[in-house]
Amino acid sequence: MKKTAKIPYAAIERLALYSRPLKVLLKTGVTVVSSEKLAEYCGVNPAQVRKDLAYFGEFGVRGVGYDVNDLLREIQSILATDREWTLCIIGVGNLGHAIVENDNFREMGYRFVAAFDKDQEKISKRLPCGLLIESVERLRDVVRLRNIQIGVITTPPDEAQRVTDLLVDAGIKGILNFSPTQVKAPKSCVVENVDFAVRFEHLAYHLSKVPLK
Amino acid sequence: MKKTAKIPYAAIERLALYSRPLKVLLKTGVTVVSSEKLAEYCGVNPAQVRKDLAYFGEFGVRGVGYDVNDLLREIQSILATDREWTLCIIGVGNLGHAIVENDNFREMGYRFVAAFDKDQEKISKRLPCGLLIESVERLRDVVRLRNIQIGVITTPPDEAQRVTDLLVDAGIKGILNFSPTQVKAPKSCVVENVDFAVRFEHLAYHLSKVPLK
């Protein structure tokens, strides 16, 4: 595979998808898996699996398949989930809460080291996990002091852009925005907008074209 | 536009995206918007906006643009968010909590009319919104009795497939799965898998290729 090939955005997301069944296989003691099986688990085409992996190297053995353990490690290395990331969250509502407390994320090496809110009621309180809720005004300083790499936005939509600007100003290089607005940031800061109401709407769209009983 | 044209999956998701700034424009009293402006708000190409809309009809006026109010209604009608949907949630952890309580969803017409868990500690308690937490064993009956259309899965991944089977068995036609496993269901049931750890991993991937300071 050419090193210069451009990697499709979707291929990256599928890599993460592939890692899910691999973890299960590893736990259940299965050592080898074929692209066909892996594809089946993830609901994609086997050639797609092979091509996606081929963007990054040759991880399989012809005639045999992929070593589960090796492949999982390779994928985690590619996705950079084999290291710890320090994050902060802005907006400690129910969703923010759920994300910070999520065991799944913790296991993946995402460490929340700061939580911000603008509600005076919440500031100075602690989350169940022990994290102190601080004023957004402290954001800039805290981000620098604690060397925070990623900012997660779970504020209401009308605050999202303002918070983004604050994060950018503090020198953050990656933002995950869960509010239902597209936020904009300079190229130097990678933004991932995760509007999951979109998926509800997608589902509703499909259901509306189907007899509901 | 041909009626027979197949509509890209991504076009549907963008439709939902377009609705976000439209709501804001409506509130701020702006009555007309061009594909160029709308595209700018959503970070896409203007031709894309026009083409996406053209899949469903002619909503604009040449030389003028789109009427904000009309377009929003059209999109909501297409996405079937102009009606109420009855949903249930299975797995009342932090995430389940956050989704059920989310004002944004409520405003969109998504009504949660049942919440299930298998934890005896939680069963018979009430959520802050007043919803009673019931045993998963009641799922089949409750789904039928309350005419539930959509099931939202927020259980740990190892429960997800079992819950899916229960939902399918109860006759549910749409599932939104927030657990980090792909669940499978017969064609008669539309499944939307929303694994948002994927977006974290995507962000990590990008950040790992960028000098972090």
Added chain:
DNA sequence: CCTACCATGTGCAAAATTTCACAATATTTT
């Protein structure tokens, strides 16, 4: 009423992505 202008809707070309199909290579069987 005519001219200038503007922004949509869309045919078509380009780009991106997916899938096929098969050569390459490893393992197992005879």
Added chain:
DNA sequence: AAAATATTGTGAAATTTTGCACATGGTAGG
């Protein structure tokens, strides 16, 4: 040791999606 079988990696074809460019139709000003 050859044949049969399995499964990867990948060039090329097929398909899908995007974006350009412009004809079309509507508005506004003179």
